Amino acid sequence: MNLSETEHNPAGYLEAGQAKVAAQPMFHAFFDQHPTATLIFDPVENRMVDANSAAVDLLGFPIETLLQSKPSWLFNGGLSALIVFTQSVMVQGSCWTNELSCRTRGGRVIPVECNARSMTQNGQVLLSVTLQDRDVVEGLRKQADANDYVRRGLAEWRKYEQLFQEIEQGNQLLLQAAGDGIYGVNADGITTFINPAAERLLGYSADELVGKNMHEMVHGRHPDGSHYHVKQCPIYAAFNDGAVHHVDDEVFWRKDGSVFPVEYTSTPIVEHGMLIGAVIIFRDISDRKEAEEDLRSALEQVKSLQHRLEEENAYLQEEIRTEHNYREIIGSSAAIRQVIQKIQQVAPTNSTTLITGESGTGKELIARAMHLSSERSDRPLIRVNCAAIPRDLFESEFFGHVRGAFTGATRDRAGRFELADGGTLFLDEVGEIPLELQGKLLRVLQEGQYERIGEEKTRNVDVRIIAATNKDLAEEVTAKSFREDLYFRLQVFPIHLPPLRERPEDIPLLASHFLQTMCRKFNKRGIHLSQSDIRRLSDYQWSGNVRELENIIERAVIVTQAGRLRLDLPVPDTQPAAPPSPPMKLPADEKGLLLTESERVARDRLMIVNALEQAGGKVFGEGGAAELLGLKPTTLASRMKRLGIEKPKRHKRTEIS
Numbered sequence: 001m002n003l004s005e006t007e008h009n010p011a012g013y014l015e016a017g018q019a020k021v022a023a024q025p026m027f028h029a030f031f032d033q034h035p036t037a038t039l040i041f042d043p044v045e046n047r048m049v050d051a052n053s054a055a056v057d058l059l060g061f062p063i064e065t066l067l068q069s070k071p072s073w074l075f076n077g078g079l080s081a082l083i084v085f086t087q088s089v090m091v092q093g094s095c096w097t098n099e100l101s102c103r104t105r106g107g108r109v110i111p112v113e114c115n116a117r118s119m120t121q122n123g124q125v126l127l128s129v130t131l132q133d134r135d136v137v138e139g140l141r142k143q144a145d146a147n148d149y150v151r152r153g154l155a156e157w158r159k160y161e162q163l164f165q166e167i168e169q170g171n172q173l174l175l176q177a178a179g180d181g182i183y184g185v186n187a188d189g190i191t192t193f194i195n196p197a198a199e200r201l202l203g204y205s206a207d208e209l210v211g212k213n214m215h216e217m218v219h220g221r222h223p224d225g226s227h228y229h230v231k232q233c234p235i236y237a238a239f240n241d242g243a244v245h246h247v248d249d250e251v252f253w254r255k256d257g258s259v260f261p262v263e264y265t266s267t268p269i270v271e272h273g274m275l276i277g278a279v280i281i282f283r284d285i286s287d288r289k290e291a292e293e294d295l296r297s298a299l300e301q302v303k304s305l306q307h308r309l310e311e312e313n314a315y316l317q318e319e320i321r322t323e324h325n326y327r328e329i330i331g332s333s334a335a336i337r338q339v340i341q342k343i344q345q346v347a348p349t350n351s352t353t354l355i356t357g358e359s360g361t362g363k364e365l366i367a368r369a370m371h372l373s374s375e376r377s378d379r380p381l382i383r384v385n386c387a388a389i390p391r392d393l394f395e396s397e398f399f400g401h402v403r404g405a406f407t408g409a410t411r412d413r414a415g416r417f418e419l420a421d422g423g424t425l426f427l428d429e430v431g432e433i434p435l436e437l438q439g440k441l442l443r444v445l446q447e448g449q450y451e452r453i454g455e456e457k458t459r460n461v462d463v464r465i466i467a468a469t470n471k472d473l474a475e476e477v478t479a480k481s482f483r484e485d486l487y488f489r490l491q492v493f494p495i496h497l498p499p500l501r502e503r504p505e506d507i508p509l510l511a512s513h514f515l516q517t518m519c520r521k522f523n524k525r526g527i528h529l530s531q532s533d534i535r536r537l538s539d540y541q542w543s544g545n546v547r548e549l550e551n552i553i554e555r556a557v558i559v560t561q562a563g564r565l566r567l568d569l570p571v572p573d574t575q576p577a578a579p580p581s582p583p584m585k586l587p588a589d590e591k592g593l594l595l596t597e598s599e600r601v602a603r604d605r606l607m608i609v610n611a612l613e614q615a616g617g618k619v620f621g622e623g624g625a626a627e628l629l630g631l632k633p634t635t636l637a638s639r640m641k642r643l644g645i646e647k648p649k650r651h652k653r654t655e656i657s
Contacts, residue, residue, distance in 0.1 A: 037131040041071045042124065043086040048074075049126060058131060060105030064419050068380050076103045089116045089127055098134055103378075113137055146243035184269070186277040187239055189213050189230065201284055203255035214280075218252045223259060238266035238278040252282065261289045329362075329369055330513050331506035335498045339366065346493045347373035352445065354430075354490045355468040357497030358634060360547030363468035364428060366497060371424040376464055379423030384416050387429035394437045396453055398444075405454025417450060417461050424464045430490065431471035431482060438483045445489050465490070471638050479642055500542040500549065508534050510546060514553040515565065521554075526562040533567055540569055543620055543633075605643050608636070617648040 031038065037055040041048045051066045059066065059074075066074075075082045081099045088095040094117040101109045111134040116127050181198030185191055191214045194206045202209070202218055209217060215230050222228050230236055234245035248263040264282035268275050329340060346353055347370045355363045364383065371381040389397050396406075400415030416425060427433075433441060444450045445465060449458050467490045476482035500507065511529060519527055542548055552569065560566045611625040618624040619640075620633040629636065640647065 039066075039071070039074075039129045039131065040126055041129070043071070043090065043127055044125065046070050046072050055131065058104075058110075058133065059102060062414055062419070064414055065105075065380065068382060068419060073378070073380075074103055075100050076109050085114065085116070086127060089118050090125055093118055102131060111135065142243065146241070181282045182279065183209070183214060184277060184279050185214055185235070185239075187275065189215050189236060191217075192277065198282075201254075201260075201282075202252065208255075218254075219250075221253060223251050235264075235266040235278060235280055238268045239275045242268050242270070242275055244268070248285065261285050329365060330510050331503065332509060333503035333505045335503045336506060339495060339497060340369075342493075342495050343370050343373060346370065346495075348375065349493075350464050352465045352490055352492045353467070354473075354492075354494045355466065355497060356473075356494065357468075357470065358499045358545055359470045360545035361497040361499055362546050363470075363497055364426065366495065367424075367426045367428075367466045367468060370466055371426075371464075374424065374464065376423050380420060381424045381426060382416050382420035383426045383428060385428045387432040391434055394434055395440065398437070398441065399450045399452055401453035402455045405452075409454070412452075415450075415452065417444060417463055418459070420463045421461050422463075424466060427465065427467040429469060430467040431469040431473055431476055435481060435483065438486045442483065442486045442489060445486075470634055472632070472635050475635065475638060481642060500545045504538045507538050507542075507549070510549055511537055511553060514550050515557065518554050518557040522557055524557060524560070524562075527557060527560050527565055528563070530564055533565055536567060536569060541621065601643070604639065605645065608640060608643065608645055612645075612648055619647060 031050075032052045034052055035054055037058040038052045039048065039055055040050040048067050048069055048071060051063060055066065056063055061069070072079055072082065081097070085095060085097050085100065094115075096113070096115045098111070098113045100114055101111050103109055113132045113134050114129050116129040119126050119128060181195065181201045183191055183194040183198050191209045191212055194204075194209050199205055204217070215228075215233055215235065219233065219235070220228050220230075234247050237243070238245050245266045246264075247266075250262060250264075251259045252262045253259050261284070262282045263285045264280055266278050266280050269277045269279060329336065331337075343366065353370065355366050357363055367383075368381060371377060384397065386394075396409075396413070396415065398415050398417055400413050400418055401409050402412050403409055440450070444461065444463075448461055448463075450461065451458055473482055473487050473491075477484045477487050500510075508529075511534070515527065515529060519525065537549070544551070552567065553565075556565050556567050559568075607629065608625065611628045612619070615623060615625045615628060619636060620626055624633075626633045626636040631639075639645075
């Protein structure tokens with residue numbers, strides 16, 4: 001939750017996961033308007049909590065995108081440095097670093113200085129991190145140095161003026177003894193003096209250079225021979241901006257036309273408060289450049305060897321990935337291997353993908369694996385749970401709105417499509433989208449265009465769509481509750497995720513993975529699964545699929561202190577199956593004449609109600625209504641919802657004598 005939302009929170013608290021951060025209105029105003037870019041994030045959960053306006057301005061992302069982004073993604077390419085930094089903050093309470101970089105909206109990566117402090121709220125550690133553009137800070141420091149020279153200047157520069165006067169009077173002992181080349185120029189760039197070392201390095205005599213434009217003589221060309229414009233020359237800049245300029249990546253040209261790399265410092269000369277010229281001290285750094293080139297060559301050889309080792313180990317790495325998991329997908333069954341193969345096929349493309357499967361099978365995990373394996377992985381994956389959005393807020397949630405578009409729209413708001421621009425939008429439970437909005441969704445998928453509510457401007461968006469559902473959309477199309485054209489647009493590349501009971505060989509791997517995860521979560525050790533535990537887990541039917549397995553393992557870890565895991569599996573329904581019921585009287589013509597639509601609906605409703613009655617209110621599992629009707633549990637649930645049939649309370653089924 002954003003700090004800005006505290007004004008709608010009477011208690012003055014922000015919820016961030018299970019943590020609450022106190023935020024009074026005055027603190028919020030100070031935080032949001034603070035001139036330094038500031039982020040607040042949870043380093044343990046790798047989750048952004050808040051950001052102020054300066055952070056939005058610095059990074060260029062809308063506040064909604066920042067809050068959706070993970071800190072490990074935002075701090076580009078520096079995961080190890082970020083981990084070291086956050087650990088230092090958590091141990092010491094505060095820390096500073098200039099070794100991190102941040103992504104910006106334009107795709108540019110900027111180096112930043114970070115100053116962080118930790119705070120604890122309700123047992124949860126949060127980090128408050130200020131960000132400053134390192135290049136901007138460096139520029140300010142250089143300006144401060146220049147101002148310092150100017151402030152200290154008059155008395156000190158007059159000593160130099162006195163020195164130059166003495167040089168002009170014939171006292172050139174210091175210049176003649178210096179090993180570095182030294183020459184002076186006036187405000188027009190004309191050479192006023194040159195020492196013997198400069199004559200040797202440049203191959204010119206003092207008579208050939210004094211009175212001439214030194215830039216044109218020795219500095220007027222780049223290493224490739226192209227013209228070096230005087231306005232770009234740091235030597236000229238010294239007596240224009242009054243700052244000392246140090247350069248180590250340019251060249252000077254000798255009289256014979258040869259070139260050599262130089263390091264030079266251009267220092268301005270001030271007389272009576274006026275910049276009148278500069279003194280340039282330079283040296284030949286050919287030996288140093290040679291050493292740098294040798295080092296660069298050695299590093300290239302090291303990289304080459306490293307690359308060869310990586311190629312030699314490629315097969316082993318692939319075997320390791322196959323043996324353990326792919327993008328957090330746990331399993332070795334043929335069904336899961338087929339799913340992974342499909343992910344690898346479609347992930348590099350922009351094709352729309354429809355993931356189907358029962359609730360709890362891990363459809364969101366598949367969507368995340370596809371995103372991370374795609375070329376859009378550096379952009380956010382935005383998830384929308386279509387089943388959790390109120391019917392009248394769907395359009396605003398998808399496409400956003402402008403201020404005043406409807407009651408309560410107090411500010412402009414970006415929709416999920418805009419937040420996912422350049423990335424991936426995951427539409428979970430896509431079958432719950434209202435029929436009247438499906439046409440607008442279809443337009444975005446086909447044309448990549450939409451309008452915010454209350455705005456006539458058409459916006460373009462580049463989003464890859466991954467949809468998921470536990471419904472049979474083909475049946476929804478037949479029932480006229482889902483558009484056929486949208487169904488086919490989503491069904492470009494279908495991936496079906498099989499239920500856990502159809503891949504029992506994955507249950508030991510999943511159970512072991514969840515056990516390790518929960519032991520770390522609750523800081524417990526010495527808990528293990530026995531062979532009998534694995535058999536019990538493999539024999540269970542798992543109507544709740546992977547989610548049910550995870551919950552059962554978590555519950556078992558909580559109640560187990562050490563040793564063997566204390567599993568508490570639901571007791572299977574052992575009621576004897578009821579004998580076949582007599583044929584139901586249906587509202588159809590006994591001679592087999594065609595039924596009207598209303599008669600067919602009445603017949604279907606009566607069949608389902610009778611089956612539920614015979615099953616004692618049990619919908620799924622052995623002896624349930626779905627089994628009696630010969631339907632998939634998800635299909636029966638879909639039809640019950642469509643026909644308005646409430647799930648009855650379970651009661652003990654009686655035998656029919």
